[in-house]
Amino acid sequence: MRTIVLKVDPKNPEEEKIREAAKVIEAGGLVAFPTETVYGLGANALDLKAVLRIYEAKNRPPDNPVITHIASKEDAYRLAREVPSDAEKLMDAFWPGPLTLLLKKAKDIPRLGGLDEITIRMPANKIALALIAASKPIAAPSANLSGRPSPTTAEHVLQDLDGRIEMVLDGGPTAVGVESTILDMTKKPYRILRPGGVTLEDLRKIVKDVEVHPVAFAKVPTDLAKAPGMKYRHYAPRAPMILVEGRVEDIVRKIRELALKYGGQGIGIMATHETAGSYDIGIVKVVGSRSEPRSIAKNLFKILREFDQLGVRLIIAEGIEEEDIGLAISNRLRKAAGYNIVNASEGRADIDYSL
Ligand code: TXA
Ligand code: MG
Numbered sequence: 001m002r003t004i005v006l007k008v009d010p011k012n013p014e015e016e017k018i019r020e021a022a023k024v025i026e027a028g029g030l031v032a033f034p035t036e037t038v039y040g041l042g043a044n045a046l047d048l049k050a051v052l053r054i055y056e057a058k059n060r061p062p063d064n065p066v067i068t069h070i071a072s073k074e075d076a077y078r079l080a081r082e083v084p085s086d087a088e089k090l091m092d093a094f095w096p097g098p099l100t101l102l103l104k105k106a107k108d109i110p111r112l113g114g115l116d117e118i119t120i121r122m123p124a125n126k127i128a129l130a131l132i133a134a135s136k137p138i139a140a141p142s143a144n145l146s147g148r149p150s151p152t153t154a155e156h157v158l159q160d161l162d163g164r165i166e167m168v169l170d171g172g173p174t175a176v177g178v179e180s181t182i183l184d185m186t187k188k189p190y191r192i193l194r195p196g197g198v199t200l201e202d203l204r205k206i207v208k209d210v211e212v213h214p215v216a217f218a219k220v221p222t223d224l225a226k227a228p229g230m231k232y233r234h235y236a237p238r239a240p241m242i243l244v245e246g247r248v249e250d251i252v253r254k255i256r257e258l259a260l261k262y263g264g265q266g267i268g269i270m271a272t273h274e275t276a277g278s279y280d281i282g283i284v285k286v287v288g289s290r291s292e293p294r295s296i297a298k299n300l301f302k303i304l305r306e307f308d309q310l311g312v313r314l315i316i317a318e319g320i321e322e323e324d325i326g327l328a329i330s331n332r333l334r335k336a337a338g339y340n341i342v343n344a345s346e347g348r349a350d351i352d353y354s355l
Contacts, residue, residue: 003162005154010034010171013130017169022134024166025050030057032143032157033131034171035123037098037179037197038150038301039157040069040140041165042131048110051139057164060146065112066139067100067119067180071132076120079137081106086207087185093206096124098180098197121180127171142179143168149235149301149336152177156305177298178328183210192216195328197297216327218334219341235336237304239268239312243337245319245330246345248290252278254344255316268312270303272296275318283312293325300332 006017021031028050031042041058043050045068055062068079073091077083080103083091087101100121105111111118123129132138142150145160154170161168181196183203191213192200203210242258244251252275259267264281271279273289287303288295307315317337320329334341 001163001166003158003165004167005158005170006167007170008127010125010127013127013171015130018127018130018134021131021167021169025131025135025138028053029166030054031131032151032154032161032165032168033125033128033140034154034169034174035069035125035128035140036096036174037123037176038152038174039143039154039168040123040128040138041143041157041161042069042135042138042140044135045069045137045139046110048112051112054139054141057161058141058144058146060141063113064141064146065115065119066141067121067182069128069132069138069140070120070122071129073122075137076101076103076122079106079109079118079120080104084185086190086209089206090183090203091122094198094202095122096129097122098124098176099203100180100182100196102182102184102186102193104186117186119182123180125171125174127169131169147233147236149237149304150179152298152301156301159305173298173302175298176294177300177302178325178332181328184213195331197325197328199324200327201324212327216331217322218331219339221339233335233338235301235304235332236338237315237336238308239315241315241317241337241340243317243319243333243341244344245341246343248275248318250344251275251318254342255279255318256281258316258342262314266311266313268307268310268315270307270315270317272318272320282316283307283310287317290320293320293329296320297325297329300329304336 105118143157151157152174176197181198182194184191189209189211259282267282269282269284276286320326
């Protein structure tokens with residue numbers, strides 16, 4: 001299959017290009033498109049055969065459900081059995097935007113695996129909104145091969161899916177860089193299942209009863225017994241990765257020590273604007289600034305893919321404070337590292353890697 005790439009103006013999406021993409025969706029095909037978070041791989045959400053093709057193209061495990069993307073709030077009322085008033089408040093405050101609501105599914109809406117729940121989101125991106133408005137609700141996971149870092153440019157999508165999908169709408173780099181926040185609203189307290197672009201602090205300004213589900217911290221594999229160590233990786237670069245957490249000065253000291261221990265050459269170091277000057281070995285890349293953590297979110301997946309392209313042997317990444325968007329960043333870093341986390345301020349024994 002040849003994958004058609006259409007460059008679309010993100011400020012003023014060309015109608016004929018959107019129509020062309022909508023035709024592909026209508027015919028049961030797959031179109032990757034930008035959202036404000038990451039690129040999504042879209043199919044008609046109401047056509048289960050089309051949705052199955054997403055799983056095939058991505059090599060996605062069949063038990064991992066996808067988010068339904070909508071362009072108007074009314075669609076949420078069609079897709080969900082009921083929309084609690086707190087959900088309405090959150091929709092008013094954050095839609096369009098990087099918040100996904102997990103609600104009970106309406107009876108007449110088909111879902112793979114007969115799931116009783118549905119995750120719904122309205123992305124804040126003109127190309128995404130135009131495509132959805134021209135189609136039906138669109139099912140879309142991130143447009144990467146399963147397990148790989150999420151794509152924040154059309155180029156990243158093609159690295160993984162060229163020849164496997166009908167079309168990519170290239171609307172330039174995405175703004176947020178990490179995925180949407182998933183909030184389970186099926187019971188109280190509401191719980192963040194995946195931290196993302198809308199933070200816990202943001203949500204609590206609108207609705208009081210919000211907590212973070214333990215899985216959202218991603219400190220240990222969700223299923224420890226079945227997935228010890230590096231067996232299952234998510235957002236994963238090709239090289240093994242160590243995440244060093246703790247106080248900033250301890251992080252820097254520990255990374256210098258580790259880089260030296262592993263021989264320096266071919267070691268990628270993911271540093272921040274404030275710390276990059278402290279490393280004199282390894283291939284140092286600046287992911288963003290600690291004083292502006294949203295810049296880190298924006299570049300995180302891109303830097304992981306850049307290290308892949310350089311063919312580094314090992315990636316050592318600096319940990320980031322967990323507050324605000326930092327929780328989403330920490331979640332992605334921990335998973336990308338396959339939970340190889342060293343706390344530089346706790347003086348725990350090192351993990352040893354044979355490279
Ligand atoms: O920002 C985003 O949310 C991006 C863009 C493309 O919209 N999408 C995205 O989709 O990140 P995906 O499939 O890569 O991640 C969706 C996550 C998965 O971890 C999935 O397990 C969870 O949402 N999920 C989806 N539907 C669910 C459901 N009904 N119950 C529990 N978890 C669900
Ligand atoms: Mg994904």
